[in-house]
Amino acid sequence: MPANLTPQYFEAEQKYREAKTPREKIHALKAMYSVIPKHKGTEKLQADIKRKISKLNEEVEQTRKTGRRHTDSVKKEGAGQVVLLGPPNSGKSSIVAALTHAEPEVAEYPFTTHKPAPAMMPFKDIQIQLVDMPPITESYYEGWLSNIIRECDLVLLVIGLDEIDPDGAVGALLKHLEDSSVVLAPEADAEQDRLDFRTVRKKTRLIINKIEMGGINIMVSLLKPVVGDIPVTAISCSTGEGLEELRSAIFQWLSLVRVYTKIPGKHADMSRPYVVKKGTTIVEIAGTIHKDFKDNLKFARVWGHTKFEGQPVEKHYELQDCDVIELHI
C-alpha cells in the first residue's frame, strides 16, 4: 500500500535530519508523527518513529542521570521566572547584578557566562527569579538553552547600543530559537492552545541597554523588522537610568497580582502575599489556599479594589493587586 506522505511530513523529516541534540530530534520526530497520514500503508513508519522517540527518551534520561549536561532546567523560585537572552556583552549579567543581590561576572570579553545563573530580584514584598544565560550567537547555540526558555514565564531580550550588527545578532538568536520551536512574541500562547509538540510562543520584552551611548532611534528602527511588535524598554546599567522602572515593569509583564488574607474579626496578614496570575478568581485562590475551601466557599469579602471596604463579592470576582480577602466557608 502506498504511504502517500504529505509535504508537511517531508518538511518535518527534513527538520529531523537537521536536528542536532536528542531533544531536538525527539521534537522533530513528534512533529513527524503528528502529521503522518494514519493508515495501513504507514503503520511500519509510525512504529519506527515511536521506536526512535522512545530510544532518544532513554538517551536523554541517561544523560540527565549521569549529569553530563550543564542542566536542562532551572528550578523555579519566587513569583515568576524571567530569562535574559542576548548576544555577548549586551549587559545581561550587568542587569542581573543591578536588580538582585547576586554578583555575576561582568566583563568586556564575550562568553563570561556559560551556564544559567539564577538570582532573586526583590520587588516590594515578593521575589522574582532572574536567570542570566550564556550568550547566543550565530555560531554558538546549545540545544539545552531552549529547554530552559520553554519553561520560563518571560524573556528579556537584551541588546547593547554598542552592538555592531544588531539586526544580524538578534536575527541569528531568533533563528536558533525557532529551530528549537520557541518563538519570541509580544504575548504567550493561551494555555489551551499549547500542544505538546507545537511551537511555544514566549512573552518577550526587548531591553536596549547602554542608552547613555546615544543612538537609540536608529537601533529601534534597525531592530523593528526583526522583532516586530515586541515592546521596547531602554535602560543604562552604567548610569542606572530606567533600572527601577524595569524592576516594576517586570512585575507588570508577568501579569501577577498579590493577595493578602484575613481571618474574620482579625487583622489582615500582610507579611506574605499569595501571588497569582491576573484573572484568577476568588474561588480559584480559595482552592490553592486549602483544597476544601474551593467547594465550601460561601462568600468572600474584599478590601482594596471593590467599591466598599469589606464588600461581599461573588465567587468569580477577579482578584486585583493588593486585595485583602476574607473567605467565609
Ligand SMILES: Nc1nc2c(ncn2[C@@H]2O[C@H](COP(=O)(O)OP(=O)(O)O)[C@@H](O)[C@H]2O)c(=O)[nH]1
Ligand atoms: N557603556 C555601558 N557599558 C555597559 C552597560 N552595561 C554593561 N556594560 C558593559 O558591557 C560589558 C558586558 O557586560 P555584561 O553584563 O558582562 O554582558 P553580558 O555578556 O551580556 O552578560 C561590560 O564591560 C559592562 O561593564 C551600560 O549601560 N553602558
Ligand SMILES: [Mg+2]
Ligand atoms: Mg554575562
